[in-house]
Amino acid sequence: MTTAHSLSRRSLLQGVGSLGVLGALGATTAAVRAETATEPPKKGCVILFQGDSITDAGRDRKVLEANESKALGKGYPALAAGALLGSYPESELKIYNRGISGNKVPDLAERWQADAIDLKPDVLSILVGVNDLWHTLAFGRKYKGTVKDYEELYRALLERTRKELPGTRIVICEPFTTRTSDDFKVLAEYRAVARKLADEMKLTFVPFQSAFDSVLQAAPAEFWLWDGVHPTPAGHELMLQTWRKAVGI
Template sequence: MSRRAFLATSGVVAAGGTTLLGATSKVKPLFGANRKPVSARPKIGRDTVILFQGDSITDAGRSREKAGVANDQQQLGGGYAAMAAAGLLIDHVEQGLKVYNRGISGHKVFQLAERWDADCIKLAPNILSILIGVNDYWHTLGGGYKGTVEVYEKDYRALIDQTLEKLPGVAIVICEPFVLRCGAVNDKWFPEFDKYRAAARRVAETYKATFVPFQLAFDQATKYAPAEHWAKDGVHPSPAGAALMAHAWLGAVAG
């Protein structure tokens, strides 16, 4: 049973409604018009394990103590991963999905690799969603990190290679790193940061991963509300920004 049908029959919303972005939302129609998936959507079936990985945007204050408890509200954090998980768990209410969040604030690709066995391989996800890249650039501006976009892409490819070697059946979702021009984000970020976005897309294309175009979503959304509405510091999404991300993720991954 689909989420829409479930909610309609349960009386939560009228048929044709939606939970993350309402039927009257000005932002909702923007999704899909310019999205060009680089692969087919992952198959979501019974007992599917879904893992969200990344940095602080994914972490969103998640509980480490509840890290092993699938679908737990505290374990999922307070960001887009939790909101996307909620959509999945309603859309596939009879499927027994297990959703985990293992994002860690401040991390870059090489730090994901350092904890990959414990925080990915051991969970044996059927669907692995990765959002990483903003720190790989941001920390070069004042954090003492000496990485380059070439290092980012090389490390990213090595991480995917390692994952596919150990989990050959996993479906991979590559999320586009993004920023908004406000707060900590100024002209110094560009055009260099755009190279990281392009690198993430190349990785998705190479491995035929599903690609989630977060930058497109935010660029379109700023036509209706200022950048600060979506991410006050230009990097970490507000509740509205997190909901926008969840909607974009579900659209790209789950349809």
Template sequence: MRSSTINRRQMLMSSAAAAGVTAALQASSSRAQVSAASKPHSNGVILFQGDSITDAGRARKTEANPNNATTLGRGYPMLIGAGLLEQNPAANLRIYNRGISGNKVPDLSSRWKNDCLDLKPTILSILVGVNDIWHKLNGKYDGTVEDYSTGFAALIEQTKKALPRTTIVICEPFALRCGAVNDSWFPEMDQRRAAAKDVATSAGTVWIPFQTMFDTAIAAGTKPNYWAGDGVHPTLAGHGLMARTWREVVGL
């Protein structure tokens, strides 16, 4: 009886979180851009870029091999890739993960030709921003919100010029109030999130509201550390929610 009650409570909480996330996605300002990637292109290339959240322990030595579980890591890129490959066996998709732990916007810029442009992705997903503030708080970086905004906008502009047919997906950086995340992160973290959204809106990219997604799930009854133990790096549940949300917004 106790097990049944717990399972029912968990199911209701999960349903509430899913309903809230769906409402948040419907309110996304970039929802109109989703149609560009509503179906996997035959022979399409999907590339995930970012920091440790995207990296998720991926194998670097074999990164040139697409569709490999170890090269996709243990996070949301692998979960997204597994679902897409299973559901689209005839599409001949190639899925890559080139996230690198610790990366900030300047780090992406320095390796963009080899790790992005040369791969000619059909869909490019970028999640970057948390290290731009975390490393600043640790005294290892002095970049401002404006630096983040202008650098990110320049990276997207460069990409659009080189790959005009690529669907670009910008993911909202997030921080949950637990673990390493405390009041010192705010309001600058919120300012950087707003800057990322401005970049996405100005460039007309798809926008994934990850912070809104997590906030909605927490409001439905789960604690922040259920989704990200240190407030930054997602748990398995957090990666699962990210993967589901990414696919719903992108429409794949």
């Protein structure tokens, strides 16, 4: 039989445990925050987040205006918008989220004109890759793309962007997972491609996988990525801090 005393003790222990995790989170992200540059963006800077469901984060795709809460979703782009707009209200920033759940590189390419080129971003952040692998493993394995396809299509997308938007700063975000199955170990090859392209084209690279790897001692994988792919609120916060550190704004 459960007594009031045992319930109180259990609640206390759970609370202490939660405080321990929160303390670890604070200690882990504090170092990231301390190293985050605070260079103000230029006035009127347009920042565009592109990618799949991790970037989409439940945004309302019918709302297309910059800086709108519904249009930004509930993930790291919204957190970035809040932090930047709040820190630099005089800068007249315009921040967009055009991530779409399920997207792979070929899906980005199909909508790139309207959802990237036409917006003329000063900063273009791209996170794509996990679906390029995942969709070869699920949904009836109908998608047959390979790592080679990912590299060739991604390279073509970036070359097009640099040609049509020569003044745009492109940010390549590292695909990530905490899944440890043999199938998902292949994502390391996609990560290597993303870093290779960033290095070759001298683009900004955001090391998301390294960030998640570094916090797994502070809390278990599901604390950060609830299914090994999609971030929890803590995961999105870690992404925000990692992104700002890499981009320097």
